Amino acid sequence: MEPYHRLTAYRRQGMGGGLMDWSNQPRPFKRYPTAQPRALGDPRMPPARSWPSLLAWPPSPDPAAPPLDAPGLAGLLALAAGLTAQSQGGAYLRSPASAGALYPVELYFCATGLGWLADGLWHYAPEANAPRLLRPGNLAAAAARVLGGEPAGINFFLTSLFWRSAWKYRARAWRYCLLDGGHLLANLELALAACGLGQRPCLDPAGAAGGGLLGLDPAREALLAGVGAGAALQDGGPAELPAWRPPGEEPLAHHEKSDPVVAKAAALGESARPGPALAWPREPAPAQALRLNPGPPDGGPPLSRVMLSRRSRRNFLPQGLSANQAALLLAAALPAGGPVQAAVLLGPGGELPAGAHRYYPDEKALARLEPQDLRGRAARACLDQMWVGHAAMNLVLWADPEQLAATAGERGYRQAMLAAGRAGQRLYLAAAALGLGCCGVGAFYDEELAAAALLPPGAWPLYLLAAGPVKGKLPF
Ligand SMILES: Cc1cc2nc3c(=O)[nH]c(=O)nc-3n(C[C@H](O)[C@H](O)[C@H](O)COP(=O)(O)O)c2cc1C
Incomplete structure (x- = not known):
């Protein structure tokens, strides 16, 4: 990644300027006209207090949380990535911070065996605080193949749509996609714990398998990270799935462009298999610290x-x-x-x-x-x-x-x-x-x-x- 990072470093003397093309601004929401949002009811917020979660890595599940149901999921999704305010210009702001308020990160999940929600791959629509079913079926084993670990009841995936950020930040956008992904990941982990769910974050998911499961076009959208959560399952369905195309999407902009530097940087860091959490050796603090x-x-x-x-x-x-x-x-x-x-x-x-x-x-x-x-x-x-x-x-x-x-x-x-x-x-x-x-x-x-x-x-x-x-x- 050395060439990418150096290429996208800002230098005082080398800021080319460059105007944003407002007529080609990306839409803030990914919409699938043929998949209607599934109403979850009014969100129920979990009772957890802040500090026990904020000081724990990973945050531990709150034993006082009620079992997850549709209003609980609505609360979880709103906390992780929901709309929380409108700017003076009318743009919606969300629960995670985002560079330029461009929100390039999309949230998907595979649900299995919840009972009150169909099994399958869902995409979160923040504008409705509700998910849309993209792909029905038991996908838990396929999700575990992407994130590692055993098949679990609910598996979340964070992706980034490059053009949302590259429209403004050009080649430097991959940096913001990753930083924004980390912001949403932190929220998701805290929300899951507050909702009483154990979790297994994966910062190194299997890229190609994940792209196949979610139906991503690698030239425009990359899988960043995921979190496995919920009950372990006996039957996770097939681990290998046939090729699949997601439902048609509304165009992201009048003319969605592709930044080759961003797509290349995203592909370069992709792994074939889910990687484990790594140990990063650190020198000890000096005695006088x-x-x-x-x-x-x-x-x-x-x-x-x-x-x-x-x-x-x-x-x-x-x-x-x-x-x-x-x-x-x-x-x-x-x-x-x-x-x-x-x-x-x-x-x-x-x-x-x-x-x-x-x-x-x-x-x-x-x-x-x-x-x-x-x-x-x-x-x-x-x-x-x-x-x-x-x-x-x-x-x-x-x-x-x-x-x-x-x-x-x-x-x-x-x-x-x-x-x-x-x-x-x-x-x-x-x-x-x-x-x-x-x-x-x-x-x-x-x-x-x-x-x-x-x-x-x-x-x-x-x-x-x-x-x-x-x-x-x-x-x-
Ligand atoms: C990765 C990242 C980089 C950001 N960089 C700047 C920055 O350079 N200057 C700034 O004023 N705000 C910056 N912000 C803050 C965003 O502008 C802010 O999160 C966004 O407008 C949404 O508003 P909110 O945080 O109040 O929800 C950054 C936020 C993120 C997550």
């Missing part, structure tokens, strides 16, 4: 309210974080042993020392590299989005490309970008639960940001998130 001790407020607000009210906030106040707020934000965002590493830039006025730090998720420890406040430099690196420098914390997620390649080959890049997006959504939600603001930033001059965050030589910045106190009233 500060051990953080996240102490969650008792339970916190209901997770569903946090997920449905989350929004990007950019109006940061010149205030710092308490040590516990910083500890909770970092512990919610980053699991031990992941492919992504983290630099933390803190401003003055908080309980932790200002400056550039490295965070060690395995030990929840923070080691200071430099006492100078580098947030202004990071903001300039983010295409001069100066509000970034006003946030109490800048979290710069990065990866070592040599380690990605050595551990997972070409698939390492996908895994790291998905993990960065997942960390981003978790950070947004933890910030919202604490009454703080947060905003993701995918637009940056790569080399400038690596320098501003004091990354080691050769490291790639993947994603930045700004978080801290903001002006105005927040729900919690």
Whole structure:
């Protein structure tokens, strides 16, 4: 993935500009005119509180959740990927954050043996908060072939439709598809746990088998990740399925184009078989690093309210974080042993020392590299989005490309970008639960940001998130 990442790095001197063609804007919803949405009834939101889930990797199923039924599934889907607000221009915003609010990620699931829903492959229609049946039948074993593990009652698949993002971001769109995929994945995992379902995430699904199961055209849509959930099944149906074509779709745009760089990058990271969760070796935190001790407020607000009210906030106040707020934000965002590493830039006025730090998720420890406040430099690196420098914390997620390649080959890049997006959504939600603001930033001059965050030589910045106190009233 080295050539893709280098080719799509932004450089201050090399920004070609380029206008968006508004007459060819992609439609936000994938529609199948012959498949009507199956009404699920009013969504029922699960009772789970925020902190137990936000601090667990993976979040553990809530034993108090009622068994999944149609209104419960409506709640689950709304939490994972539903419409939650309208922008001033009238565009719908959704429960996961999305670069440019373009929402390139689509959600499908195979249901088997639920009783109240037909067995088969369903596509989620956010505009109706309901699924459409695309392909009837017991597809559980075929789904397990894509995601690994045993056939299970409900298997989710996240794909990205390239043109939704490439329309604006061109070749860099594959980065945003993956980051957005991670955001939705985090929401799905949290929603499943809140609905009482055990789960098995797969960040490395079998690409060709998945494309066949979902009927994807690899030139325009790629399978990113999946999650197996629900009861284990005795009879999962056939593992190998005949070739199948999905129902006809409304055109995505007047003239949907294909970006060859994006399609090639997507194909390059695809695996033939589902890959296991990998161990990413990490150097231990230095002895002098500060051990953080996240102490969650008792339970916190209901997770569903946090997920449905989350929004990007950019109006940061010149205030710092308490040590516990910083500890909770970092512990919610980053699991031990992941492919992504983290630099933390803190401003003055908080309980932790200002400056550039490295965070060690395995030990929840923070080691200071430099006492100078580098947030202004990071903001300039983010295409001069100066509000970034006003946030109490800048979290710069990065990866070592040599380690990605050595551990997972070409698939390492996908895994790291998905993990960065997942960390981003978790950070947004933890910030919202604490009454703080947060905003993701995918637009940056790569080399400038690596320098501003004091990354080691050769490291790639993947994603930045700004978080801290903001002006105005927040729900919690
Ligand atoms: C991967 C990613 C990159 C983003 N990059 C930026 C950015 O560079 N600048 C910015 O102001 N917002 C950025 N955002 C925030 C989106 O604009 C925001 O999520 C979207 O408009 C939807 O609004 P919401 O988060 O309030 O639901 C980014 C979000 C994501 C997920």
